[in-house]
Amino acid sequence: MAEVGLSPLSEAMLALRNQVIEAWCQLARETLHKAGELPEPILLNTLPTFYERLARLLTPEHYHVGGVDVAVIAQEHGGERARLSGYDTTTLIREYQLFRQVLFRMLHQGGVVLSHEQREAIATSIDSAIRESVTAFALIQSALREQFIAALTHDLRTPLSSMCMAAQVIETKVEHPEVRKLAQRIVANARRIEGMTRDLLDCMVFEGGERLPLHLEEFDMAVLAYEVAQQAIECHAAQVQVDFVSVPGYWCRASLQRALENLLGNAIKYSAPGTPIKVSVKHNGQRVQLAVHNEGEPIPAEEQEAIFQVYRRARGGKCTKDGWGVGLPYARRVAESHGGSIIVTSSAALGTTFQIDIPLDARPFGNAPLVG
Secondary structure: OOOOOOOHHHHHHHHOHHHHHHHHHHHHHHHOHHHHOOOHHHHHOOHHHHHHHHHHOOOHHHHHHHHHHHHHHHHHHHHHHHHHOOOOHHHHHHHHHHHHHHHHHHHHHOOOOOOHHHHHHHHHHHHHHHHHHHHHHHHHHHHHHHHHHHHHHHHHHHHHHHHHHHHHHHHHHOOOHHHHHHHHHHHHHHHHHHHHHHHHHHHHHHHOOOOOOOOEEEEEHHHHHHHHHHHHHHHHOOOEEEEEOOOEEEEEHHHHHHHHHHHHHHHHHHOOOOOOEEEEEEEEOOEEEEEEEEOOOOOOHHHOOHHHOOOOOOHHHOOOOOOOOOHHHHHHHHHHHOOOEEEEEEEOOOEEEEEEEEEOEOHHHOOOOOOO
């Protein structure tokens, strides 16, 4: 039974609801890969209610309230898609576009004639719904990711600590060289996982707009770079060449050490077999340049910004290397927190270089704006 008070156009649109929704479901399953995997109740989501609220827009008395209702329903739709589907934002937007396409086609076929203003009202409401859904989708995804990472890092700490302690005991108690070597490998890999979890926690911090905690102190950048390079040589048997000049300054040693470890680890992953990795420290005026260079497959120009986004990987999405995809974003945030930047240059002829370029004294730049 049609709702009392609705205009004939609203009633006519409501009469076509089941047909429109059925046609949309079929088109979504055929067109969107992720939609094809969803059970019927999940695919429908809030769409029937959304359709009803759109129909109310064709009744002038319901127009303003209906617009508010559409926004609220769209927010719930985006939240459900984040929690219950494998959608990304592109898929979310595309399903709304398919719905608009099906809706107007079937209204026309059903003899529901809309004025230009009425058609614009529905189209504008769908555009608004897209914005609300995408915003809710992003917020829920971010919250779910933070919950997962927090739980993961918390749950990993105790077994990692126990693993390290046990391996260190084995290393000190056992005389067999092969067993001791295996124990050392266990310790090294446990510490590596611990470092990855720290990176995740830090990325959660600056992804939320917070600053990295910096402890600024005076030290020589060349000494830091030498220590990190030696660690890479010892732990990874990497071919690392160093080119240092003494450059004392005021920076956060711990964060720059981890940033350089990330850059060097990245170079080790992607360097061509048999080629050396080069680490250099230079200064120019009141700035210092800390660079890591490797030979190998270049990073495509269109991906050179994307690799600095959290959880993104380069190499055309074909990367099989381990890691979370947070090392480079962390390195950029460290550079920015010191009032500087990180520069990447990459080509088949010249190889790939990541260069942290920061002031010699970072103390005045602790409140410099950061890229979100």
